[in-house]
Amino acid sequence: MSAIERASVCTFDCPDTCSLSVTVEDGRIAKVRGSEAAPFTAGVICNKVARDMTAFVHGPQRILHPLRRTGAKGSGAFERITWDAALDEIHERTSAVIERWGPQAVSPLNYAGPHGMLAGDSMSSRFFYRLGATQLYRRSMCGGVRSEAWAGTYGAVPGCPPELAAEAKLNVVWGNNATVTNLHLVRRIRQSKRNGGRLAVVDPLRTKIAEQADLHLAPLPGTDVLLAWALAAELERMGALDDAFIARHMLGFDEFMAAARPWTVARAAAACGLREEHIVTFAQWLAEADPLVFAPGNGLERGRNGGSSIRALIALPALLGRLGRGSGIVLGASNAFPKTMARLQRPDLAPPGMRTLNLLDLGRHLADDDIDPPLRAVFIYNHNPIVVHPDQNRMRRGLAREDVFAVGVDVAMTESMAYCDIVLPAATHFEYADLYASYGHHWLQRAEAVIPPVGESQPNTEIFRRLAARFGFDEPCFKASDEDLMDAAVDLGDVRPSEISTENAMQMNGKDGRPLVLFENVFPATPSGCIELRSEALAQRWGVAALMPAWRERTADYPLMLISPASDRRISSTLGFAASLPRLMMHPRDAAARGLAQGSEGKVWNERGEVFLPLDVTDDVPPGVVASEKGAWLATSRTGQTISALVSADMRADLAEGACFNDTRVEVSLSLREA
Ligand SMILES: Nc1nc2c(c(=O)[nH]1)N[C@H]1C(S)=C(S)[C@@H](COP(=O)(O)OP(=O)(O)OC[C@H]3O[C@@H](n4cnc5c(=O)[nH]c(N)nc54)[C@H](O)[C@@H]3O)O[C@H]1N2
Numbered sequence: 001m002s003a004i005e006r007a008s009v010c011t012f013d014c015p016d017t018c019s020l021s022v023t024v025e026d027g028r029i030a031k032v033r034g035s036e037a038a039p040f041t042a043g044v045i046c047n048k049v050a051r052d053m054t055a056f057v058h059g060p061q062r063i064l065h066p067l068r069r070t071g072a073k074g075s076g077a078f079e080r081i082t083w084d085a086a087l088d089e090i091h092e093r094t095s096a097v098i099e100r101w102g103p104q105a106v107s108p109l110n111y112a113g114p115h116g117m118l119a120g121d122s123m124s125s126r127f128f129y130r131l132g133a134t135q136l137y138r139r140s141m142c143g144g145v146r147s148e149a150w151a152g153t154y155g156a157v158p159g160c161p162p163e164l165a166a167e168a169k170l171n172v173v174w175g176n177n178a179t180v181t182n183l184h185l186v187r188r189i190r191q192s193k194r195n196g197g198r199l200a201v202v203d204p205l206r207t208k209i210a211e212q213a214d215l216h217l218a219p220l221p222g223t224d225v226l227l228a229w230a231l232a233a234e235l236e237r238m239g240a241l242d243d244a245f246i247a248r249h250m251l252g253f254d255e256f257m258a259a260a261r262p263w264t265v266a267r268a269a270a271a272c273g274l275r276e277e278h279i280v281t282f283a284q285w286l287a288e289a290d291p292l293v294f295a296p297g298n299g300l301e302r303g304r305n306g307g308s309s310i311r312a313l314i315a316l317p318a319l320l321g322r323l324g325r326g327s328g329i330v331l332g333a334s335n336a337f338p339k340t341m342a343r344l345q346r347p348d349l350a351p352p353g354m355r356t357l358n359l360l361d362l363g364r365h366l367a368d369d370d371i372d373p374p375l376r377a378v379f380i381y382n383h384n385p386i387v388v389h390p391d392q393n394r395m396r397r398g399l400a401r402e403d404v405f406a407v408g409v410d411v412a413m414t415e416s417m418a419y420c421d422i423v424l425p426a427a428t429h430f431e432y433a434d435l436y437a438s439y440g441h442h443w444l445q446r447a448e449a450v451i452p453p454v455g456e457s458q459p460n461t462e463i464f465r466r467l468a469a470r471f472g473f474d475e476p477c478f479k480a481s482d483e484d485l486m487d488a489a490v491d492l493g494d495v496r497p498s499e500i501s502t503e504n505a506m507q508m509n510g511k512d513g514r515p516l517v518l519f520e521n522v523f524p525a526t527p528s529g530c531i532e533l534r535s536e537a538l539a540q541r542w543g544v545a546a547l548m549p550a551w552r553e554r555t556a557d558y559p560l561m562l563i564s565p566a567s568d569r570r571i572s573s574t575l576g577f578a579a580s581l582p583r584l585m586m587h588p589r590d591a592a593a594r595g596l597a598q599g600s601e602g603k604v605w606n607e608r609g610e611v612f613l614p615l616d617v618t619d620d621v622p623p624g625v626v627a628s629e630k631g632a633w634l635a636t637s638r639t640g641q642t643i644s645a646l647v648s649a650d651m652r653a654d655l656a657e658g659a660c661f662n663d664t665r666v667e668v669s670l671s672l673r674e675a
Pocket residue numbers: 013111112113114119141142302381382383384385387388389390409410411412414426427428429460564565571572573574630631643644647661662
């Protein structure tokens with residue numbers, strides 16, 4: 001038996017984008033460890049990737065050859081077919097749809113399973129542009145709220161490298177389950193703590209990072225904008241604001257403070273469910289700490305006030321003049337990379353006047369046929385829509401239609417693949433080369449395949465190359481090799497991206513050759529060149545209400561607020577084949593009021609669906625809030641529904657038409673089986 005070590009990179013939807021060292025034995029993935037190629041991740045990876053990669057690549061859920069559906073949609077009954085037969089059938093049935101309804105009746109249905117730039121969307125987007133298919137606005141699913149809030153306030157620039165957290169006197173982790181979702185940031189925070197730095201965490205849950213914090217504030221979900229306003233007003237009262245910095249670099253200060261001042265500490269504490277002294281202490285620590293590092297996560301974007309909350313909290317370091325000289329906000333890392341998406345994805349191939357739909361609306365469009373032309377063919381890739389979309393039951397009804405032709409491209413036989421007519425076997429990131437621009441740090445990485453494609457699988461690029469050929473698209477851009485695609489993906493000047501080392505990540509530096517740090521060698525790229533607390537650009541894009549951060553209250557239709565943070569065992573739904581049954585966290589007071597006890601089964605329900613979950617009765621969650629991890633597979637649930645069934649797909653955040661996963665109201669009752 002011969003074992004070899006090969007360099008690779010983790011592709012999963014995770015800000016860390018770790019460099020990997022893969023042990024290959026007899027052409028199989030035997031072991032995956034961290035490598036030193038990316039100094040930020042430096043040899044450390046998470047448990048799930050260390051544990052599950054052999055199963056991910058070689059396990060029984062792996063799709064090994066093209067399949068044709070033989071049973072009812074969702075039943076999982078398939079027969080093996082050849083690549084030629086699969087391509088022919090896809091071409092024939094898609095062409096029939098185009099003939100009857102036009103090309104816009106065809107749509108991709110894709111999101112972000114792999115984060116390599118090629119597998120992410122390259123040949124695939126060229127294919128759909130050329131086809132004239134419906135286009136999707138996808139950022140609403142995740143991250144769009146946060147990046148619009150960031151770009152509106154500071155412009156499309158990188159914040160600071162996460163490495164700065166190590167030297168901070170105060171790290172502020174806000175709506176970020178970092179131990180689970182951003183483990184290398186936590187390693188830097190621990191370094192800071194060893195040097196006497198403080199850690200403050202703002203999260204409704206007592207997460208692991210909250211447990212380790214010097215101060216944990218647990219606001220009710222969706223109330224962060226009030227907390228940030230109260231902090232701004234309290235810092236002003238303390239005389240801590242940097243008037244010179246504000247005068248020079250800020251737009252909208254007076255209006256911002258006019259909204260903030262009415263939120264006294266007492267009023268905000270009552271509205272957020274916090275203790276007044278905690279807000280005051282937090283303000284004092286903010287005033288003192290230099291350097292100061294903020295690391296806002298995605299948790300607080302997933303609600304109707306998400307954009308306002310993020311805009312208000314990322315204003316705080318600026319109000320203190322604490323940007324640069326070691327201080328910063330860990331956000332916008334993807335802006336560190338000189339990506340050339342138009343060259344990679346070729347929107348110029350599309351005929352004029354193509355429509356763009358919000359990804360979150362696809363369940364409705366499929367189920368209700370409420371658009372013209374209707375959707376009659378969808379291509380699902382890099383995505384597990386039935387598990388991850390809000391309003392799961394509606395998405396399921398949409399995908400169950402016999403008159404919608406569905407093509408699936410995945411690594412694993414997911415529950416979404418089970419609804420497809422033709423399933424194509426995708427190669428994993430260990431089986432193709434790709435380029436990795438992280439969304440959590442500033443290191444560009446390249447990886448080569450470490451094993452050949454397993455079974456008859458092919459990389460996404462080759463699958464869409466074959467589809468393009470079968471559809472008769474003969475432009476040279478459909479013959480581009482993966483190396484050509486890499487070279488089209490980023491502009492590194494004289495350096496060819498397809499030739500950068502796989503053994504050493506490349507840091508994205510400023511013109512001065514130093515790491516990119518906002519207010520050192522990067523400056524706001526807003527229309528005014530200032531930090532825009534008042535943003536005309538956001539108002540133009542998302543409506544006048546987006547001009548300034550604002551607060552929208554909502555009447556409660558059900559008594560409990562459901563939030564769904566990341567699991568330490570999966571990446572969204574990926575690796576869900578291996579993960580255990582989810583549970584529901586509930587405060588002892590709420591459990592007692594419903595006759596529920598530790599371990600008993602609760603029926604979690606609202607007008608959209610019902611899920612039965614074993615209860616974890618714990619004060620790690622505040623009264624009035626329940627929590628269960630996102631991404632569990634339907635097979636874990638005896639109703640065949642998971643918590644995404646309870647989430648509204650029609651409610652939208654105040655920016656980016658973002659999904660409101662954490663703005664869900666439910667009731668929990670004793671399940672009949674228990675009663
Ligand atoms: N209830 C609830 N639901 C949520 C959220 C929430 O907070 N609460 N959050 C949402 C968030 S943050 C996100 S980002 C979305 C994620 O939604 P998705 O991006 O759909 O989820 P993933 O599970 O990351 O990936 C989808 C699929 O990509 C496949 N895949 C991996 N590598 C490759 C490859 O190289 N080629 C191909 N063809 N396929 C590959 C995986 O096998 C997996 O089935 O879910 C959202 N869903």
